[in-house]
Amino acid sequence: MPDNRMRARAERAREHRNGRRKRRLTLANLAERLGVSTATISLALRDSPLVAQATRERVKEAATEAGYIYNRSAAALRTARSNVVGVAVHDILNPYFASIFRALEDALGENDQIVFICNHQDDIDRQRSFVQSLLQHRADGVVLCPSVGTQADEINRLVEAGLPVALICRDVEGARAPVVRGDDRKGTRMAVRHLIAMGHRRIAFLGGRRQTSTGRDRLEGWRDALAEAGVDPRSQLDVPELMTREDGFAMAPILMQRAPRPSAVMCFNDMIARGLVEGLRRHGLEAGRDIAVVGYDDALDAATSTPSLTTVNSGGPQIGERAAEVILSLIAARDEETAPAMERTIIAPHLVARESTAHACPADGDGIENEEE
Known part of the structure; x- marks a missing residue:
């Protein structure tokens, strides 16, 4: 038997003899101790603004006292997270979409998300190709201003496949995805x-x-x-x-x-x-x-x-900020295996x-x- 395996076995034997063998502290243990969900624990340890500042501090303090170390690599393997969110719009040259994208990217960046962007130009095939690439790269989610020709069943299949999807600016009737848009x-x-x-x-x-x-x-x-x-x-x-x-x-x-x-x-x-x-x-x-x-x-x-x-x-910037909150919530719900909220956010216009x-x-x-x- 290799020397390292022999040493590990001897160490475990000594711990057992000395009564010092401890149960491994997990995310679930911390969640149970604090009376919150595992998703809340995970988001708090990543400094996500989706969790209140007071809760983030309480979680970090408890984790430090318990000797818990957050393992990002292990978390990525457990949740299949890539920290990539795709954003697709029909005209990135339009300053309005630039304002949405800037707010969206800023908010996602604060949560360690990298943004991939697609200018689909209302070409449904370009949109489909982009979404397929996101699936192949195991993206965490997609924020979509749907192209002309987008059908509800296309979006619903993505949702059923486990890809968090949020729609912005345009509705698709029958799509089971949250929407953020103006009136x-x-x-x-x-x-x-x-x-x-x-x-x-x-x-x-x-x-x-x-x-x-x-x-x-x-x-x-x-x-x-x-x-x-x-x-x-x-x-x-x-x-x-x-x-x-x-x-x-x-x-x-x-x-x-x-x-x-x-x-x-x-x-x-x-x-x-x-x-x-x-x-x-x-x-x-x-x-x-x-x-x-x-x-x-x-x-x-x-x-x-x-x-x-x-x-x-x-309200372009407000749409971008709210869309970021929505997609992050959907990602957290997927990680926690809970039902996501299918809300519609309508931003009030003004002249x-x-x-x-x-x-x-x-x-x-x-x-x-x-x-x-």
């Missing part, structure tokens, strides 16, 4: 009511992929506000599928050729709005003076552009009125007023 219908309704209160009656709607919940909800908010004011949405210009700054720029001459020309434009996002403002200026019109332009998302340059952009703030909107000229509306929401 898009309410936000657009607020913005259009603002335009109506300023006397506008010809209000175009530009953009949005109508196969997504976000595209449908923002369109419905526009329709809601027009109908409330007695304006038939079918009589207004509605152009779907626009998403980018280039799309907005290309719409400027089309709007100018329309008779009668809209006096105001509700854009699906800030990128379309900024492109439209630039295109209008190229043709001698100024947003806020000659035509009102409203964006959505309150992206980074909305306040500093010229003119500053009236827009709807839909930010700036220079790109102004009261309509007398010929553009009848000056009706409608209280903002």
Whole structure:
């Protein structure tokens, strides 16, 4: 028998003879002693903000007194943890998603999670390939702004396979995964009511992929506000599928050729709005003076552009922070083998009125007023 095995056996025999043999202290022992779950113990020993500071200190103190040493390598083997979370969105160049990603990455980084990102560009095959790679690399979870074409059964199969999944910004009906998103219908309704209160009656709607919940909800908010004011949405210009700054720029001459020309434009996002403002200026019109332009998302340059952009703030950083909390909770629930919470978090929007909107000229509306929401 090798010398090291002989020495180990002799040591165990001496401990037994001397009555000094001790039971190995485990995570479960600590949890039982403190009256908390093993997941709470594990998160506390990793300094996770999901556990209250007082509880973290109590757990660490008890572990120190008991001589418990947290073994990260063993924990990874037990839980198959990789400390990797995938994040997939459709347009990482959009400053709004950059704000979400920054908050999400900061929060996950505080919990020792590395972020892998995918810009799926609303290509369902790119999204599927990314998720498959995450599964192959045993990622801890995925935060998904689902691509056009994503079906509920695809998400549900991932959940059933044990991969924690959280959805952001877009809903997928029937998906058994928590969702963190803004109230898009309410936000657009607020913005259009603002335009109506300023006397506008010809209000175009530009953009949005109508196969997504976000595209449908923002369109419905526009329709809601027009109908409330007695304006038939079918009589207004509605152009779907626009998403980018280039799309907005290309719409400027089309709007100018329309008779009668809209006096105001509700854009699906800030990128379309900024492109439209630039295109209008190229043709001698100024947003806020000659035509009102409203964006959505309150992206980074909305306040500093010229003119500053009236827009709807839909809480990008809050969505990122909350999504991080949700995915970490799902990972902890998987480790503990408990049922995860299937909650929906809706971030309330608010309107930010700036220079790109102004009261309509007398010929553009009848000056009706409608209280903002």
